Amino acid sequence: MWLNSYSHFLKATIACTGLLFSSVVLPVVHAQEQNVVVINPTDSPADIVHKAANVVPSERQFNWQRQELTAFLHYGVNTYTGREWGDGKESPAIFNPTDLDADQWIRELKSAGFKCAILTCKHHDGFCLWPSAYTEHSVKHSPWKDGKGDVVREVSDACKKYGMDFGVYLSPWDRNSELYGTEAYNDFFVKQLTELLTLYGKVSEVWFDGACGEGPNGKKQEYDFVRWYELIRKLQPEAVIAVMGPDVRWVGTETGRGREMEWSVVPKDNLDQDAIAKNSQQEVLTAPVGDMMGQDLGSRKKIEKAKSLVWYPAEIDVSIRPGWFYHEAQDSKVKSPKELMDIYFTSVGMNGVLLLNLPPNKEGKLADADVRSLRGFRQLYATTFTDNLLANAKVTCALSEGKSRNVVDHNYDTSVLPKMKDGKAVFQFKLKNPATFNVLSVQEDIRKGQRVEKFSLEVKDAKGNWKRVTEGTTVGHKRLLKFPVETAKEVRLIISEVRAVPAISEIGLYRLRD
Structure with missing residues (x-):
């Protein structure tokens, strides 16, 4: 039932829907x-x-x-x-x-x-x-x-x-x-x-x-x-x-x-x-x-x-x-x-x-x-x-400007601008106890723009080696990624490609059960 504001060339109907795709021209808005x-x-x-x-x-x-x-x-x-x-x-x-x-x-x-x-x-x-x-x-x-x-x-x-x-x-x-x-x-x-x-x-x-x-x-x-x-x-x-x-x-x-x-x-x-x-x-x-x-x-x-x-x-x-x-x-x-x-x-x-x-x-x-x-x-x-598994973790991240703020507190307004080194920024988390999770949530404060182009999540295994478990491209207001269940005490989010220093407002790990 929907018409893409950018695709008014559409002339056919979508059988399962209530509205019509047509060739209407969207005027230029001031x-x-x-x-x-x-x-x-x-x-x-x-x-x-x-x-x-x-x-x-x-x-x-x-x-x-x-x-x-x-x-x-x-x-x-x-x-x-x-x-x-x-x-x-x-x-x-x-x-x-x-x-x-x-x-x-x-x-x-x-x-x-x-x-x-x-x-x-x-x-x-x-x-x-x-x-x-x-x-x-x-x-x-x-x-x-x-x-x-x-x-x-x-x-x-x-x-x-x-x-x-x-x-x-x-x-x-x-x-x-x-x-x-x-x-x-x-x-x-x-x-x-x-x-x-x-x-x-x-x-x-x-x-x-x-x-x-x-x-x-x-x-x-x-x-x-x-x-x-x-x-x-x-x-x-x-x-x-x-x-x-x-x-x-x-x-x-x-x-x-x-x-x-x-x-x-x-x-x-x-x-x-x-x-x-x-x-x-x-x-x-x-x-x-x-x-x-x-x-x-x-x-x-x-x-x-x-x-x-x-x-x-x-x-x-x-x-x-x-x-x-x-x-x-x-x-x-x-x-x-x-x-x-x-x-x-x-x-x-x-x-x-x-x-x-x-x-x-x-x-x-x-x-x-x-x-x-x-x-x-x-x-x-x-x-x-409801509960971010990183809520009580010790967070380590070099900042490009401003004071250190909590990126795991469900507070969108407490964003941080990480320091980019060799084009990358790293948020490292050390939990008090190992946690089991399979969902990553990342948010940018879009009031400062959408800037992340690529990121990944790594966990430290029992041998002390870092292992990548998931990765994504854009973030924007919110990006959620599901992956196979992992259990770890130390994790890190690596932002590897950006358009400018991003304002990261929230990082979370969660457990989605079947």
Whole structure:
């Protein structure tokens, strides 16, 4: 259901999802809304690397990244028709939950460690989960609560109650509106977006795709994204705009898996309208714009010919079920707690933010199977990551500047800048007693940039020899690596390749049990 902001050339649909890949062009966003650095023609490769090392996230991007876990709530008329896409002809009467409980949705998500919930306020069918003043195709003509209900209100209120951030998804494509395909539609869309941004308190994330199909009049719409972005910045300045937006990009798959080398700093050239338009004429997946669906988006080789660089982090999406809307037949196909933990490693643990979809059922609740899996995931997470086995270790590391700080205290703000000797930095840990572990966690303070290019973990064996047990490339906000179980009293993290002196905020060893 996702559209990579860099690959609007996509024209096909993804059968298992709810949104449309299309050839919509993402407009260039004013530079002041992004963290951008310009590459000069005279810059040497070393100059470019230095500039890349000093691109940092905006405050809204940093706060978004720190959430780690966000949820998508796909709910609407599709829940009651059994479809993934509605055609806009559904009667509002079909939307009639018997016991809608938004409190349960948010309570369970909060307990599972999620920080934000994004509701599909309007999907492609045009049915609004709030009583919009600008369409009759909404809950106000539903028998639910005699037409006086407001799902958006109930979800936003529940988020406030449990201290969760609230996000909105508003489909650009409206298969019900007769205005779709005309200039007046952009005015209509802005009015609905304004309702969502002004009537429900703080909005932390606004999620767009580039869905663009024919409307009832047989026409397609030219979206006024710049106008939409300006409205969001005015009404909800702290909200990130994803995925058809300047703050957050789609990772490129719907598997819950990021890249082995995930750079948050990427060439801004890929936002060039002409380049996007040119590639939009190509066949699906044959000519991605700037290769933004490739496995390498920001290495030295990728940035050396860039005209400018921008901080543009990845959101990594997946549904807990095969589909994005609830289907009873899929109750037996819900991802297990172990599968969700694996996804945590390949999303958050690969410098991304996980966006996990949990669709409420016809009753208006999260299904029992989904809740069991969510709770099981949280229990597995807690038993794995609560105690850092390095917490009481003696740490040895030469520093390039500043005072010695604790990098094993679960405090992101206590970062250290290690001294680089012969291009390497070493953090050595000596524990009081041997510990058994199979997970390494490393974090950079991304407010100072993303700088690590390669690192490894070594353990000292019984003979006093150092043995490498795992290695990785990028770190960013968080990198998690699993490896065969080791038991050791002395370990060391070696950072062997960097773009500049990195700010290491956390190093941890953990035990993940089967």
